[in-house]
Structure formats: structure tokens, C-alpha cells
Amino acid sequence: MSPAASAAVRDRLRIAIQKSGRLSEPARALLSSAGLSWRESRDRLFCYGESLPVDLLLVRDDDIPSLIAEGVCDLGIVGRNVLNEEIDGRSASGQPAAFREWRALGFGGCKLSVAVPEGGDWRGAQQLTGKRIATTYPNQLRTWLRAQQVEADIVVLNGSVEIAPRLGQADAICDLVSSGATLAANQLKAVQDVMLSEAVLAGPVQPFGDVRAELADLLLRRMDGVLRIRDSKLLLFQTARDSLPQVLQLLPDAEPPTMCAVDGADTLALQALCHGAMTWQRLEDLKRAGARGLMVLPVERMLA
Numbered sequence: 046m047s048p049a050a051s052a053a054v055r056d057r058l059r060i061a062i063q064k065s066g067r068l069s070e071p072a073r074a075l076l077s078s079a080g081l082s083w084r085e086s087r088d089r090l091f092c093y094g095e096s097l098p099v100d101l102l103l104v105r106d107d108d109i110p111s112l113i114a115e116g117v118c119d120l121g122i123v124g125r126n127v128l129n130e131e132i133d134g135r136s137a138s139g140q141p142a143a144f145r146e147w148r149a150l151g152f153g154g155c156k157l158s159v160a161v162p163e164g165g166d167w168r169g170a171q172q173l174t175g176k177r178i179a180t181t182y183p184n185q186l187r188t189w190l191r192a193q194q195v196e197a198d199i200v201v202l203n204g205s206v207e208i209a210p211r212l213g214q215a216d217a218i219c220d221l222v223s224s225g226a227t228l229a230a231n232q233l234k235a236v237q238d239v240m241l242s243e244a245v246l247a248g249p250v251q252p253f254g255d256v257r258a259e260l261a262d263l264l265l266r267r268m269d270g271v272l273r274i275r276d277s278k279l280l281l282f283q284t285a286r287d288s289l290p291q292v293l294q295l296l297p298d299a300e301p302p303t304m305c306a307v308d309g310a311d312t313l314a315l316q317a318l319c320h321g322a323m324t325w326q327r328l329e330d331l332k333r334a335g336a337r338g339l340m341v342l343p344v345e346r347m348l349a
């Protein structure tokens with residue numbers, strides 16, 4: 046798309062998400078929770094927004110940063126690993142920054158890590174000097190090596206990075222790790238984290254100059270509301286006034302609770318929005334501290 050087209054005034058917002066893969070379902074679920082709904086198109090690459098003028102483009106995750114840079118899409122949901130790879134690549138070739146991370150979204154978590162064969166010892170990044178490191182993330186690896194003041198050879202591979210040491214193509218790898226099972230299956234161990242990744246909302250560096258600015262603000266406010274209460278629960282209980290300090294000590298993650306007196310003034314009824322996990326263990330601790338009639342309720346929506 047030409048720069049003229051990308052600069053054109055638009056009255057709908059277009060968000061790129063992964064068509065299929067690890068991030069596609071959670072990205073859709075997040076946008077749906079923010080109140081968006083779409084009419085599916087036959088080719089299933091473009092979904093027309095029905096509840097708001099916000100359309101979806103379903104693409105490969107690697108294409109999302111360039112689609113934003115070219116103005117084909119306004120926003121995108123993509124792994125930080127993919128976004129930062131493009132940012133580092135553009136910065137290395139002197140191109141101006143065109144997109145940036147707007148929000149971390151709390152799913153798709155993984156690490157970009159350096160891994161070496163299991164048998165070897167590890168004494169730090171200096172050990173990589175003069176070694177060959179296989180990766181699909183050469184730009185971030187280069188940035189990291191430079192920060193460590195280590196000179197190594199980067200072997201760029203498009204896939205199956207983890208078998209490179211066994212094939213004699215590399216001495217170490219730099220790849221995404223989540224459970225660690227793939228590394229273990231290939232007799233490798235992670236020794237150094239290069240970056241922590243998760244899905245992020247990416248958007249342009251420059252603000253929108255038309256109605257898309259309001260749409261993006263609205264979407265961000267709603268997404269923040271969804272993200273803020275993702276693990277939150279509403280806790281209802283009663284307690285004797287004397288036990289209140291001990292009970293509140295066990296709720297460090299709660300918003301200031303709403304309280305009212307029942308049974309005269311000695312018993313209090315409380316409701317508290319808690320942001321941490323409300324496990325059985327925690328409820329039992331609260332009961333021991335003097336809370337009773339404990340009830341944990343899901344929170345569907347919140348508008349601060």
C-alpha cells in the first residue's frame with residue numbers, strides 16, 4: 046500500500062491477529078471480551094466488525110509488524126519476540142521506528158533463551174565468544190551479544206533450530222522456550238534468557254489523526270478493564286469487628302473493601318475485589334483469621 050493510502054483518513058480501525066496458531070484464539074477471546082463482534086467473511090481473512098467499526102485481518106504473525114508499518118493495519122496482536130525482532134532489524138538498518146508495543150496482554154508467555162548441549166558446563170555469556178549460535182531471531186541475538194560484548198557467529202535458520210547442534214551446524218542455539226520440553230528432547234539446556242516474551246498489542250509510533258484515535262482509545266480502555274480483572278474475584282464475607290485487622294492482612298491484593306455493619310455494630314459485612322488467586326488455602330486462612338460466610342464470585346466486567 047502506498048504512503049498516500051496509509052495516510053488517508055479512515056473511519057474504521059483494522060486489527061491484525063494471527064490466523065491460526067498459539068495466539069489466534071486468545072487474541073480473539075480478548076477482543077470479544079472487550080465487546081467486539083464480527084461477521085466472518087467467506088475467505089476468513091477479513092472479518093467485518095459489527096458491534097463497533099473495528100475489523101479484523103487474519104494473517105501470519107510474522108507479517109503483523111510490516112502491516113502496521115505500511116498502514117495496511119492500524120493495530121496488531123503479536124508476540125513481543127516477533128515485534129522486537131522487527132524493531133531491532135529496522136533500527137540496525139537505519140529505518141525509523143514505525144511501530145511500538147502499546148500493551149502487554151498477559152498470554153502467550155515464553156522466553157527467548159540461549160541453550161547449549163546438556164553435558165557442557167556454563168560459565169557465562171563470554172563462553173560464546175567465537176562460537177556459532179543458531180537462531181530465527183538474529184536481530185535480537187545480535188543486540189544481546191553486543192550488550193554482553195561478545196563476538197559470535199550467528200547462524201540464521203528458519204526452523205528446527207533445536208537440532209542444529211546435533212547436526213553440527215551450531216554450538217549453541219537461541220530460541221523460544223516455554224515448558225522446556227523441546228530443549229530436553231534435544232539434549233539441550235537453557236543457560237541464559239535474552240528476553241521475556243508475551244503477546245502484546247502493537248500500534249504505530251505516531252498517533253492516529255482521525256476517528257481511529259477515539260476508536261483505539263475506547264478499545265484500550267476496554268482491554269485494560271478486561272486485563273485488570275482477568276484473575277480478579279469478588280470476595281464476600283462477614284467478620285467480627287475485632288478480627289478485621291487480621292483478616293485484612295490476608296488481603297494485600299484487594300481494593301479497599303466496602304463494609305457495612307450488621308447485628309448492631311459488632312459484625313461487619315464486607316465485599317472486596319481481590320486481584321490475586323483465591324485458593325482454598327487462602328479461604329481457610331481467612332476463616333482461621335475470623336472471616337465467615339466466605340463467598341467468591343467471578344467478575345465479568347469492570348469500568349473504573
Ligand code: PRT
Pocket residue numbers: 063064065066067068104105106107123124125126127153154155220221222223224225226227228242243244
Ligand atoms: O503461522 P504463523 O507464522 O502465524 O505461526 P508461527 O508458527 O510462527 O507461530 P506460533 O503459533 O507457533 O507462535 C506464535 C507466538 O506464540 C510466538 O511468536 C510466541 O510469541 C508465542 N509462543 C509462546 C511460542 C511458544 N510459546 C513456544 N513454545 N512460540 C513458539 N514456541 C515453540 C518454540 O519455538 C519451540 O519450538 O515451541 C517450542 C518450545 O516449546 P516448549 O514448551 O517445548 O519449551
Ligand code: ZN
Pocket residue numbers: 105106107
Ligand atoms: Zn510465524
